[in-house]
Amino acid sequence: MSNKIVPAIYRAVIDDVIHNIKNEFEEFGVSEEVLAELQHKWEKKVIESHVAEFETTAPPPAQQYAPATHHVHMIQQAHPHYGAHNPYAPMPAPNGQAPQVKAEPVDSRYILGGPQGVASHYALPPLPGPTLNGARPAAVHPGGHQSVLSFPPGPPPVQQQPQAPAQPSTAAAPRAYNAPAPAANPAQPAAAPRIPQTDGPSDSSDDSPSPPQSYAPRSSHPSLPQPSTSQNSVVDSEAINSDLDDSDTEGEDDADEGTAGDTDIVFCTYDKVARVKNKWKCILKDGMIHINGKDYLFARCTGEFEW
Amino acid sequence: MASAYYEFYRGSSIGMALTDSLDELITSGSITPQLAMKVLQQFDKSLADTMVKMVKTKTTLRGHLHTYRLCDDVWTFIVKHPSFKMESNEVVSAPRIKIIACKNGDAIEPGKK
Structure with a gap:
């Protein structure tokens, strides 16, 4: 339910904002056309993000983001994929041509063996990294375990998308933990340009979080500190963090940077947070949940967790 | 005028689209x-007001708390295997979720705190 109301709420918000800033625009001497353009762009992006089912009046995006079709496709796949919205992350784009980047798919995790192309769109390899190029990761990992290393779809599918493909990958990275599929992958990656991160810090057999991060195919040699991270600090973390570091924290930081579209996150306010021993109870208000690529809203949420 | 509203909604899908x-x-x-x-400030306000006015749904959430943090009146939780129960008994889960919660249900108002 709370997802069904989302389009209406967003519509109301957009209308309200545009209405109220008309005055500001006039004060600043900016023409109404610009205002209309702003509204148009905004709506377009929101619709493209597919966080809910909008009745689109806006024309299909296709420009900056990967064609919506991909999304649809993806959605069908039921990947936990986020909407194509990749807002932040200025990825330097386009790797469109170079499959390599895409190959990196952090997203591959999501791709449980699934459609190859799908993942790639989103996977903008955060790392500038050596081109993993295109080696298409040998076809989807069997069983879909995420060996992150195997990036799915080769570049070709990627090519289609205009660079923009989402940055979700960055967000994805932290989630990669899920399917660490660690060691298995080494084999695959080896073939492809992807460099399996099997050895090196991440790999250590420790349970330390790093392993999952293996998505790094980023060319990484384990010891090589990944050059910055284009957006993924998570990726970096793999390279530079010690095993003692909590990978989750890294993931958090990353997500904090604003991967709204990529990571499952809830923005809300709290009324009360209480704890008894290891049982936590919270009362949250006015929240916006972004999960599995969809948005949900709530006026009130009670949470019970065990730590 | 110029009451401050929380800006963290700018990180949401709609906020990022606007940004x-x-x-x-x-x-x-x-x-x-x-x-x-100015537009973003207006967005903060509009979104907050609209949510309060139009959203009435309730949700419950369960999961395993992996990390908790309180800093500057902002709680950040990382919950593993969360499961959200939406109003229509719809259950949504994910492997992991981060929750960012600012204090109070109200926006900060100048002069307060």
Whole structure:
């Protein structure tokens, strides 16, 4: 339910904002056309993000983001994929041509063996990294375990998308933990340009979080500190963090940077947070949940967790 | 006027869409950054007000708390295997979720705190 109301709420918000800033625009001497353009762009992006089912009046995006079709496709796949919205992350784009980047798919995790192309769109390899190029990761990992290393779809599918493909990958990275599929992958990656991160810090057999991060195919040699991270600090973390570091924290930081579209996150306010021993109870208000690529809203949420 | 509202909603899907659109307009020179700031402030307010007015749904959430943090009146939780129960008994889960919660149900108002 709370997802069904989302389009209406967003519509109301957009209308309200545009209405109220008309005055500001006039004060600043900016023409109404610009205002209309702003509204148009905004709506377009929101619709493209597919966080809910909008009745689109806006024309299909296709420009900056990967064609919506991909999304649809993806959605069908039921990947936990986020909407194509990749807002932040200025990825330097386009790797469109170079499959390599895409190959990196952090997203591959999501791709449980699934459609190859799908993942790639989103996977903008955060790392500038050596081109993993295109080696298409040998076809989807069997069983879909995420060996992150195997990036799915080769570049070709990627090519289609205009660079923009989402940055979700960055967000994805932290989630990669899920399917660490660690060691298995080494084999695959080896073939492809992807460099399996099997050895090196991440790999250590420790349970330390790093392993999952293996998505790094980023060319990484384990010891090589990944050059910055284009957006993924998570990726970096793999390279530079010690095993003692909590990978989750890294993931958090990353997500904090604003991967709204990529990571499952809830923005809300709290009324009360209480704890008894290891049982936590919270009362949250006015929240916006972004999960599995969809948005949900709530006026009130009670949470019970065990730590 | 100028009551401050929480800005963290700018990180949401709709907020990021707006921010991106504004950035594009700034880059193209159609608007100034100051105007963009005003727009975002208006967005903070509109979104908060609209949510309070129009959203009435309740949700429950369970999961395993992996990390908790309180800093500057902002709680950040990382919950593993969360499961959200939406109103229509719809259950949504994910492997992991981060929750960012600011204090109170109300926006900060100047003069308070």
